[in-house]
Amino acid sequence: MELDRARSRMDREWADIKATQANLEQRVAAEMEAERASHERAIAKLESQRESAWNKADELKEKLADLQELAQALGDQSAADILGQLDELKRENAMLKRSLEQSDTSELQREIDYLRSSKADLERDLAVIRPELDESRRELSSKRVASTELEAVAREKRVLEQHKNTLTVHIDDLESRIEQLTSAQKTQTPFPAMSLMDSGKEYRASMEHESVPGLKQFAEELQHRIATAEEQVELFYPLEDIRLLLGGLAMSQLHVFQGISGTGKTSLAKAFAKAMGGFCTDIAVQAGWRDRDDLLGHYNAFERRFYEKDCLQALYKAQTPRWRDTCNVILLDEMNLSRPEQYFAEFLSALEKNNRDERLISLAETAMPNAPVMLRDGRKILVPSNVWFIGTANHDETTNELADKTYDRAHVMTLPKQDHRFSIKQYDPASFSYASLNKAFDEACNKHRQEVAELLGWLSNDGLTTRLEKDFGLGWGNRFEKQAMRFIPVIKAAGGSEAEALDHLLSTRVMRKGKVTGRYDVSLDALKNLQEGLLTFWDEAGLEGVPQSCVELLENDIRRLEGVS
Known part of the structure; x- marks a missing residue:
């Protein structure tokens, strides 16, 4: 019943995602249409302004032609020249008035009338020319402003067109990615690597294994098998250390090998797995690890895929028919570069359970479709009994001190420098x-x-x-x-x-x-x-x-x- 509700919730969430996607596409289309209409209105406005400016320019050309005709009529004199002439005329008029008092009255009167008539004509011409000149200046200033505005609008239009092209490319890319992800969701399993182990021949074929003889005889034999397990190097561990290793294997699934660099901590873990005929998965712990996702991997809800790290694959591999009856090792190299109490916390709790079938790690909150067959409830991985976690620990300024929670649950061995040599007996390879x-x-x-x-x-x-x-x-x-x-x-x-x-x-x-x-x-x-x-x-x-x-x-x-x- 809880599973049905969870599935129903996931269906509703998926429907919400699809609705949100549709709304987003509608909004993008609406915004693009609104932006396109805005650009068209701006272009129409600019074209109207340009037409108006051309009309105004034609009118000014006509007025300019009239002004040129007037200037020709005036002898190409400027307004300042005409004003200067008026001033000169006024001075001459004064002189004439003084001369009039001394000259013939009638002739002077004629001259006065002539001058008045000339003055009146000039004043009429000035009255016509001045307003036209002012209007021409105003129109010239307006045209300069309009030309500047046209250039700014043109630049803005070019920028908007570039933005539009960029948005179009991004939208096309997003649509392509959404289509690819949607297609991938329909075909892939959430655990590709582990699902491959369900069908791979190299994992499905079972093997015959040798039985372990008496522990005393086996300890002596294991000492020599470990000595020759690594190629091109011989490993000499005292028999006392081999006995401690066997005792630790019986006591706990978590081991800590500590000691100075070069004492063979990593080599002992790898050589033991090879001597027993099992596998060893070497994991280099990183200083920034904070939780179990750094060790196992994480689930991407959008892609509906779990990114399986080596540790998770090793746990599943140890349960396949090929490896389920071998002795296997997950090596946490330099495990105290980060704090095991954080990234290994769920394993510390799981290994405490007396019932080995209850030593489970949850990978997701709900069961996943097409999950590998050996996952419990489609979402939990078993920590199998035939896997031992062996961590190597150095003690320097770059490492963390292991907490009591880790020490108390682990079998701890301090390995001295290998200076105890012995005559090695050769054994045929075996899988115990x-x-x-x-x-x-x-x-x-x-x-x-x-x-x-x-x-x-x-x-x-x-x-x-x-x-x-x-x-x-x-x-x-x-x-x-x-x-x-x-x-x-x-x-x-x-x-x-x-x-x-x-x-x-x-x-x-x-x-x-x-x-x-x-x-x-x-x-x-x-x-x-x-x-x-x-x-x-x-x-x-x-x-x-x-x-x-x-x-x-x-x-x-x-x-x-x-x-x-």
Whole structure:
């Protein structure tokens, strides 16, 4: 019912997207039509103004011809010349008046009349010429403004035409992309790489695998197989490290290999996968990783496609018939360049579940059509039991310190420099069954369950536990006991001892930096008392030797505090 509602919601959202697309296309068409009409109106207006200007120019030409005729009639004299002549005439008139008093009256009167008549004619001519001259000046100024406006409109028109052409190209490109994406949605699966594994022959064909012999014999054989697993280089790991690796494989699906550069952390992970006949997917962790999408990939809702990263493909590959019974590795190289508690958080939670079939990672909120067949509910990927996550960790200024959440869930190994050489035995290549390896782990746990339980009970009731709780605020959790019940029996079955296994667990789980050692809120006496209590427990429990790894960590920290004081 919830799935139907989700599908109905997606259909409505798709319909809304289509409606929005149609509205967008209508709006674009309407805006283009409005812009085209606006341009046509502007062009019509410009053409009307141009026609008016030409008419006005014709009128001015006619008036200019009249003015030219008048100027010819006046002897091509300017208005200033005519005014000058009037002034001269006035002066002559004055002179004549004075002469009139001294000359013959009648003749002077005739001259006066003539001059008055000439003056009147000149004044009439000036009255006609001045308005025409003013009008000509006004029309000339108007024509200059109109010419400037025409040039501006022409430039604006060219710019608008360029914008129109650009928009047309963008619209055509968008329509092409929408058509391509729509066509792709109809044909492609949301998980192309994983769907290919459903049908690929190299994934569908099952293989026969060899069974793991007894763990003691297998540890010795694995040491030599790992030594020759990598081409052109021989890898020499002590048998103690191989036993720790097997114990860690039984205890947890998450491993942390730490140590200085060059100790073979990456090589051990790759060589183990090759020696077992499985695959190793190498993933280089980046400093900017923040969430699981950086590890698995992400879903593009518009394209309806999941961009599958190598980790996701490896999880699916491990479940195919070809690889489902092999021992496989996902290598997180330099896992602490970013914080695993962020990008690996969902895996940390999934690996905590006791029911291995419930170790699922959701890739989408709802089921996807045409999803790969091995996805649960069409959207969840199983973290299969035959995959181990092995992270390598360097400690320098470019890395982050791993949080307790990661350390407590992982099997931690500190690899020293490879200086232990031995004579390598050659074995034919083999592919060992994961089921047989897990069966060997279970048999070892059942065989040694009682004695390991007694050892843990003794440890819980010992004074060492009291010191840890009182001075360091630490106790034994259910996770520690659960891991010890898997780790210690496998170490014993592989030829090791309870003391070796417990020393490793205590040094990596309890005595490590930040838990017991490397703290500034505990006293020197507390560390010495803890060391004494540990050695006392070792003797009373009848454990062989001394807890070398734990004692070394405690002594280094004691020297640190003594140096400070």
